[in-house]
Amino acid sequence: VRVQEGVEDSGKYPIVVSTWPFLEAVRAAWEAVDKGFNAVDAVVEGCSACEELRCDGTAFNSLIDMNLAVTVGPGGSPDENGETTIDALLMNGATMEVGAVASMRYVKDGIKAARLVMQHTKHTMLVGERASIFAISMGLPGPTNLSSSESMEKWTRWKENNCQPNFRKNVVPVDSCGPYQPKDNLGHNKGICSEANSIGTIESRTCLVGPHSHDTISMAVIDKMGHVAVGTSTNGATFKISG
Secondary structure, X not given: OEXXXXXXXXXXXXXXXXXXXXXXXXXXXXXXXXXXOOHHHHHHHXXXXXXXXXXXXXXXXXXXXXXXXXXXXOOOOOOOOOOOOEEEEEEEOOOOEEEEEEEEOOOOOHHHHHHHHHHHOOOOEXXXXXXXXXXXXXXXXXXXXXXXXXXXXXXXXXXXXXXXXXXXXXXEEOOOOOOEEEOOOHHHOOOOXXXXXXXXXXXXXXXXXXXXXXXXXXXXXXXXXXXXXXXEEEOEEOOOOOO
16 A cells, blocks of 8 residues: 555645555645645546556566456457456545446546546446547547557467466366366366355355456545545556456
């Protein structure tokens, strides 16, 4: 957790908090809220900075194994089809409004698209290519290819490794990279974490929690008026199932 230096001891607003060591994102949000921006706009500024910097693909790259890590922004984590998409969510704590996009293609500004959903629709979430069409119609740049040479190289190496590791379970591939079919006998699941043991109780899912499965960036801001907003932006996990 990163808190702007000095703020946590002042007992006063504003406050900016972010997951992971994304100092540039925190700095962008802090500069906005310190100038009098509201909490929602400050969160957008912070998460947008992370999208632009491709957080996890740069500063965080040296900290964790990137095989199944989450990243954000254009050129980030490819899904199992090799495509980079965007997920983002924004919530206004003063009004309880929420806006989100998921599996958004061709538009790089995820958190700004989420704000457009929140401010200009009666929906909570738009998904897929239709989310992209909405975002572009509302003025965001696009369409643009969100893949990069790095993301495609990562995807190619993964394909050469028989598409392992991946996020499928209780299936067998027709060939090394699918298509996949359900196993005839689910009792022989060899997954790392089982959802239920032989007596039906839920086992610990600790091995599913950590930098490899966490949001890329989550941010919370309290502005000078004491209003709270939160947001998150990510490409999702590398080699996730499309959709």
